[in-house]
Every structure is written in C-alpha cells, then in structure tokens.
Amino acid sequence: MLRVDGLTVRYGPVQALSDVSFDARDGVITTVLGANGAGKTTLLRTLSGLVRSTAGRVSFDGVPITGRDPETISRMGIAHIPEGRGVISELTVDENLRLGTLHRLRRAERRGAMEEIYERFPQLGERRNRSASTLSGGERQILVIGRALVSRPRLLLLDEPSLGLAPLVTAQIMATIEELTSGAGLSAILVEQNARGALSVAHWAVVLNLGRVVIADEPSRLGADAELRRHYLGF
Amino acid sequence: MTSVPTRPAPVSPNPGGSDHPERGLRGLRGLKPLGRMGDRVRLPAQPFLRHLVFFVLGAAFFYVLTTNVSTYNDFQIGEIALYAIVLGGLSLLTGLNGQFSLGHGAFMIIGAYTLALLQLHAHVGIVGELVSATLIAAAAGVIVGIPAARLSAPYLAGVTLMLALALPQLSSQYGSVFGGEQGLTTTPPAGPGSINSQEWLAWIQIFCALLVLLLLANLARSRFGRAFRAVRDDEIAAAISGIHVARTKVLAFAVSAGCAGLGGALLAFSTGVVNNGEFPLSLSIALLAAMVIGGAGSFVGVWWGAVALVYMSTWSGSLSHQFSLGTSAAAYLSDAIFGVVLIVAILAAPTGIQGGIRWIGRRAWRGLVGTPLQTAATTALVALAPASSTETGEPLGHRVIPLDGPPADDGGSRCRSAPAGGDDRVSGDDSVSGDDRISGDDRVSGDDRASGDDRAGGTHGETSTVRPDPEHEHDPEHEHEHEHEHEHEERSTP
Numbered sequence: 216m217l218r219v220d221g222l223t224v225r226y227g228p229v230q231a232l233s234d235v236s237f238d239a240r241d242g243v244i245t246t247v248l249g250a251n252g253a254g255k256t257t258l259l260r261t262l263s264g265l266v267r268s269t270a271g272r273v274s275f276d277g278v279p280i281t282g283r284d285p286e287t288i289s290r291m292g293i294a295h296i297p298e299g300r301g302v303i304s305e306l307t308v309d310e311n312l313r314l315g316t317l318h319r320l321r322r323a324e325r326r327g328a329m330e331e332i333y334e335r336f337p338q339l340g341e342r343r344n345r346s347a348s349t350l351s352g353g354e355r356q357i358l359v360i361g362r363a364l365v366s367r368p369r370l371l372l373l374d375e376p377s378l379g380l381a382p383l384v385t386a387q388i389m390a391t392i393e394e395l396t397s398g399a400g401l402s403a404i405l406v407e408q409n410a411r412g413a414l415s416v417a418h419w420a421v422v423l424n425l426g427r428v429v430i431a432d433e434p435s436r437l438g439a440d441a442e443l444r445r446h447y448l449g450f
Numbered sequence: 451m452t453s454v455p456t457r458p459a460p461v462s463p464n465p466g467g468s469d470h471p472e473r474g475l476r477g478l479r480g481l482k483p484l485g486r487m488g489d490r491v492r493l494p495a496q497p498f499l500r501h502l503v504f505f506v507l508g509a510a511f512f513y514v515l516t517t518n519v520s521t522y523n524d525f526q527i528g529e530i531a532l533y534a535i536v537l538g539g540l541s542l543l544t545g546l547n548g549q550f551s552l553g554h555g556a557f558m559i560i561g562a563y564t565l566a567l568l569q570l571h572a573h574v575g576i577v578g579e580l581v582s583a584t585l586i587a588a589a590a591g592v593i594v595g596i597p598a599a600r601l602s603a604p605y606l607a608g609v610t611l612m613l614a615l616a617l618p619q620l621s622s623q624y625g626s627v628f629g630g631e632q633g634l635t636t637t638p639p640a641g642p643g644s645i646n647s648q649e650w651l652a653w654i655q656i657f658c659a660l661l662v663l664l665l666l667a668n669l670a671r672s673r674f675g676r677a678f679r680a681v682r683d684d685e686i687a688a689a690i691s692g693i694h695v696a697r698t699k700v701l702a703f704a705v706s707a708g709c710a711g712l713g714g715a716l717l718a719f720s721t722g723v724v725n726n727g728e729f730p731l732s733l734s735i736a737l738l739a740a741m742v743i744g745g746a747g748s749f750v751g752v753w754w755g756a757v758a759l760v761y762m763s764t765w766s767g768s769l770s771h772q773f774s775l776g777t778s779a780a781a782y783l784s785d786a787i788f789g790v791v792l793i794v795a796i797l798a799a800p801t802g803i804q805g806g807i808r809w810i811g812r813r814a815w816r817g818l819v820g821t822p823l824q825t826a827a828t829t830a831l832v833a834l835a836p837a838s839s840t841e842t843g844e845p846l847g848h849r850v851i852p853l854d855g856p857p858a859d860d861g862g863s864r865c866r867s868a869p870a871g872g873d874d875r876v877s878g879d880d881s882v883s884g885d886d887r888i889s890g891d892d893r894v895s896g897d898d899r900a901s902g903d904d905r906a907g908g909t910h911g912e913t914s915t916v917r918p919d920p921e922h923e924h925d926p927e928h929e930h931e932h933e934h935e936h937e938h939e940e941r942s943t944p
Contacts, residue, residue: 285686317677
C-alpha cells in the first residue's frame with residue numbers, strides 16, 4: 216500500500232532521516248517506534264508532504280507521491296493526524312468535520328459521513344456547534360481523528376495520538392484505530408512513544424534510531440527481545 | 451453502537467452555524483476577527499434568506515434616509531456605501547483569511563482608472579463599467595495574491611505598501627493614457643426622469659454596497675468561507691485536511707481586490723475626476739484602520755468603519771476651523787484623530803465597534819437576567835416570536851437594543867412591531883452564548899469533562915428560563931441537550 220524507499224530528509228546540516236525503507240501493508244497497523252529525535256514525526260510529515268525529502272521515494276498504491284503538496288496527498292486518501300492536535304480552533308466542531316468532507320466526498324455523501332463520525336464519537340455530537348477552542352485535549356484529539364476519518368481515507372498517519380491524554384482516552388483511541396483497520400480497507404501508520412500500547416495493537420513494527428531503521432519485525436518478536444526493548448523501547 | 455435517535459435533522463437547521471463561545475473582548479494580541487461573519491444561525495432560516503432580509507431592510511433604511519436628507523448628505527451616504535464595499539473586501543481578507551494589505555488604495559486606483567478609461571474610449575454602460583472595474587481589480591489581486599500567498603504578515607504588508615506607493619506613479623509616467631497629474635474626468639450616471647442625480651448616484655452606490663455585502667456574507671458562510679478561516683487559523687491543519695492553502699489565499703486576495711476596485715470605480719463617480727491625489731497612501735492605511743475600528747471580520751462593522759472614514763475628515767475640518775489651526779495642520783489633523791481613534795478602539799474594543807456593541811449588548815442583557823424587567827421582556831418576546839420567525843440574525847447595528855433595554859414595561863413591549871421582537875430575541879441569544887462562553891472557557895482551563903457538562907447543563911437550564919420561546923425546538927443548544935441525555939443512557943448500558 217505505502218512503500219517507503221531510501222527516504223532521506225535533512226534539516227540543514229541535520230540528517231533527520233537517512234535511507235529509511237519499509238512497507239506499510241494493506242489493512243494493518245504499522246507502528247513506528249523510537250526515542251525522542253529518532254525521526255518519527257519527520258517521517259510522518261514527509262509522508263504527508265509537509266516536509267520535502269532530500270532523497271528517496273514514497274509511493275502510495277504504486278503512485279509516486281514524493282514531493283507532492285500536502286493537499287494533493289490528503290486528497291489521495293492519506294490522512295495525517297499531527298502531533299499536538301491540529302484542530303482549527305476558530306471553527307466549530309461541525310465546521311472542522313466539514314473541512315474533512317470537502318474534497319474526497321460527493322456532496323450527497325457528506326452529511327452521512329459526518330453523522331457516522333458523530334455516532335462513533337458521541338462526545339463530538341454533543342459539541343457540534345461549539346468552537347473547537349472549547350474542547351478538552353482528548354476531545355480535540357478525537358475531533359482531529361474524526362476529521363481525518365470523515366474523508367474516508369485509505370491510510371491514516373497518526374502522530375502520537377496518546378500524547379498528553381488520560382489512559383482511558385488513549386485506550387478509546389487505540390481501540391478505535393484497531394477497529395477501523397480491522398474493518399474496511401483502512402491502514403494506519405502509528406507513531407508512538409508508548410511502545411507497549413502501540414505494539415499491542417500493531418501488526419508490524421518499525422524501530423527508528425537517529426533517523427535510521429534499526430529493525431522491522433512483528434510486534435510479538437520485538438516485544439520478546441529483551442535487549443531491543445531495553446535499548447530502544449524503554450520497557 | 452446504536453445510533454442516536456435522530457431528531458428532525460439536528461444539524462441542518464444550522465448549517466455550519468457556530469456558537470463561538472469565545473467571543474467578547476479579547477486581549478490586545480487578539481485584534482482577532484469576530485470570526486463569524488454572520489455565521490450564526492439560530493433559526494432554521496437559510497443563511498441566504500437571512501442575508502436577503504438584511505439586504506431588503508438595508509435598502510429600505512437607506513431609501514428613507516436618502517430621500518429625507520440634503521443633496522450633500524446624499525453624497526456622503528454614497529461615499530459611506532462605497533467605502534463599505536472596500537472595507538467589506540478588506541474585512542474578508544484580514545478578518546476571515548488573516549492576510550494583511552496596506553495597499554488596498556492601489557486596487558481602488560485600478561478600479562477608478564478602469565472606469566474612467568472605459569468612459570473615455572468605450573461605451574459599455576454603467577453595469578459594464580462597474581463589472582469591468584471589479585474584474586480588472588480582481589485580476590490585479592490575483593497577480594499580487596500569488597506572491598502574497600507565500601509571504602507572512604509583515605512581508606505581505608511591505609509588498610502591498612509598495613504597491614500603494616508604486617502604482618500611482620504609473621499614471622504620471624504614462625500621462626498620455628492616464629491624464630498625468632490632472633487625471634481623467636468621469637461622468638456620473640444620469641438618473642431616469644427628474645431624480646436628483648446626486649441621489650441617483652447614492653442609490654447606485656448603496657445598491658452595490660448591499661449587493662456586495664450580501665454576496666460576501668454568503669461567501670463567508672460557504673465552504674470557501676470555512677476554507678478562508680481554516681487557512682487563517684492553521685495552515686498546516688488546513689493543508690492536511692485537503693485545502694489548497696495557496697489557492698485559498700489568492701482567492702481571498704482576488705475577491706478583496708475586486709471589492710476595492712468596485713469601490714474605487716464608485717468613488718470615481720462621486721468625485722467626477724480620477725487622479726492620484728484622490729488615492730494617497732494615507733487612504734490605504736486609513737482603510738485598514740477603519741476596518742479594524744469597525745471590527746475585522748464583521749460585515750456589519752464595515753458600516754461603522756465607513757462612517758468613521760467619511761466623517762472623520764469632515765469633523766476634523768470643522769475642528770481645525772474651530773481652533774483656527776493653519777491649513778497644513780488641518781490637513782494632518784484627520785490622520786492624527788484617526789490614529790487616536792484607532793488606538794482607543796483597539797484598547798477598548800479589540801473586536802472593533804461591532805464587537806464592542808455585541809459585548810455591551812450581552813452584558814446589558816445578562817445584567818437583566820432574573821429581574822422582573824427581563825421576565826416581562828421574555829414574555830413579550832414569546833408573544834411576538836411566531837410573528838417574527840423570519841426576522842433573524844444580526845441586523846445592522848440592532849445589537850444595541852438591549853442597551854435601552856428589553857422594553858421597560860410589559861405593555862409597551864407587546865406593542866412593539868414584529869421585527870423589533872425578532873431583534874430582541876437575537877439579543878436574548880446573545881446572552882445565552884455569553885453564558886456559554888463562560889462555561890466553555892472554564893472547561894478549557896479546568897479540562898474537566900464532568901463538571902464542564904454540569905455547567906453546560908446549568909446554562910441550559912438558565913437558557914430555557916431566559917428564553918422559553920416557541921423557536922427553541924430549533925435551537926441547536928437544546929438539540930445537544932437532548933442528544934446528550936441519550937448519550938448518558940447509551941454509556942450506561944454497556
């Protein structure tokens with residue numbers, strides 16, 4: 216589904232990603248783990264077009280997306296859920312969701328898609344005409360996920376969805392992600408600090424360290440490797 | 451998860467409607483737009499219909515006004531109307547889209563010269579002239595907007611400032627085309643029959659202003675309006691939602707420049723001559739200041755800004771006469787006064803006059819909550835509500851109404867006309883959203899869902915006592931309340 220091949224990103228003299236290659240397969244959750252500064256966020260930002268890569272190729276369903284605009288990539292069905300929310304706080308909850316429906320859905324489908332989101336996340340339904348600035352951190356995260364999902368994407372890029380959230384909310388978000396990917400043709404790349412939680416939902420794990428892929432394997436085998444856990448995963 | 455029992459289209463009565471809890475006065479850095487050009491529909495009326503009501507009411511108001519004042523006042527009212535167009539465009543650009551322009555005078559020049567040149571060389575009729583002026587200025591807006599989309603605010607201000615400085619030089623440079631220092635003359639349109647030509651021109655200008663503001667208000671409510679605000683708020687979030695950020699910014703610039711072009715063309719009718727002296731750099735800056743004074747992002751506020759713009763120079767003229775200042779001092783006095791007014795406006799009402807009026811209105815209404823006066827007013831509103839169900843929204847400046855009160859005596863208020871009732875009810879809504887604001891803010895800081903909900907519930911309780919009007923079944927607030935309840939049931943079931 217998403218193939219990353221030799222991706223290299225530099226911020227000036229800093230090499231944020233070097234020669235990163237991996238595949239995110241269809242219908243599964245691929246988690247990207249690593250310490251602070253490993254390049255996880257940069258990886259997602261590059262995939263969604265917010266950061267230009269220095270070298271390497273990314274293709275989505277065989278279509279090269281390297282160097283495309285974020286809006287184009289978004290319209291192709293890759294929904295990026297950035298770290299630190301990214302709701303548009305001047306708009307209401309409803310308007311935020313509508314933004315998500317604009318480009319991927321036909322007019323007639325939009326309302327239904329939004330109602331689906333309100334059903335899935337009732338706490339958004341309660342707040343639909345409130346300014347997004349009044350939402351709590353967890354609600355904002357849910358709103359952003361809702362805004363991504365309402366466009367019926369094919370691939371979700373989730374950047375630390377559990378950051379700063381209560382364990383209960385985190386669990387809800389993880390469960391939602393798991394449920395979504397098990398169902399209709401949605402894949403996800405999940406970047407997490409919380410390695411234990413991420414490994415428990417993921418089907419494939421990529422460990423980054425200082426911008427390089429250390430290992431890519433099945434979560435169960437990564438979790439079993441005590442050395443690896445201690446060095447890179449911190450548990 | 452079972453679906454929430456659907457009440458009759460809970461959202462559709464309120465498409466994109468907002469209840470922007472965080473309105474009211476913000477801090478200085480706020481200079482933020484009201485954030486909602488009419489994006490608040492509490493009644494099921496279509497926004498377009500609502501805006502149309504404004505249009506009609508505005509037209510009636512101005513018709514009565516212009517036919518009852520002197521010719522010179524007609525001239526001034528016409529000028530106010532044309533500046534309202536320019537300010538409306540600027541308000542869209544800055545208030546909705548967050549881009550700054552210090553050079554909107556330049557787009558006015560383009561519109562004015564387009565009109566003058568067309569009158570000189572081609573005969574396309576007044577509609578053709580005005581449309582051409584708008585389109586050519588909009589095209590210029592695209593040209594400026596493309597680089598502007600890549601610039602952040604201070605650099606954009608610089609570029610547009612340069613435009614305002616450089617463009618007028620063209621007319622001196624190409625004197626044979628643009629008439630040099632003298633400029634070109636224009637012929638104002640002749641009214642049909644015996645209508646006073648000054649009055650006719652004022653009507654044209656007012657009609658254009660109302661029409662443009664109607665279109666702008668609808669644009670602001672449309673998906674383009676949402677895209678404008680999304681881009682203003684967070685470009686990255688907008689981009690990953692699939693909004694083409696650069697294109698959105700250019701569109702805002704083009705629309706805004708088109709408005710300025712139309713305003714410039716209409717100004718050329720008023721002055722009868724187009725030359726650079728008509729469009730000094732100070733005009734561009736005064737436009738921005740007037741927009742801020744009126745309330746960035748408010749299409750009602752543009753009228754306050756336009757009034758300030760037109761009358762400031764008149765008043766400063768008489769003021770300098772009063773104090774027998776020299777002519778040179780008099781020339782600068784209006785700029786100085788304008789600056790002072792701007793500073794005061796920003797300090798006292800960062801959301802502009804319109805924002806200040808809303809704030810005062812809400813405060814006044816809230817002060818009345820629970821008093822016999824307020825109860826009486828509410829009763830009166832209930833009685834009037836069915837008759838005025840189409841009268842919604844925020845009429846020009848009618849937010850002031852709560853000031854002199856929901857009517858002092860019950861009998862009096864019952865005698866009020868239906869539209870007035872409608873207005874009052876709107877201000878009642880204001881008080882509700884004011885309360886919401888408090889609970890909303892609390893919730894943000896407290897980050898405590900449960901107590902937040904409680905508080906919201908409390909607010910709702912208050913709401914229903916404040917406003918037990920028959921409309922409330924369309925009230926989004928109440929819709930939520932109901933869904934909310936369902937939700938609690940649902941949550942308790944698993």
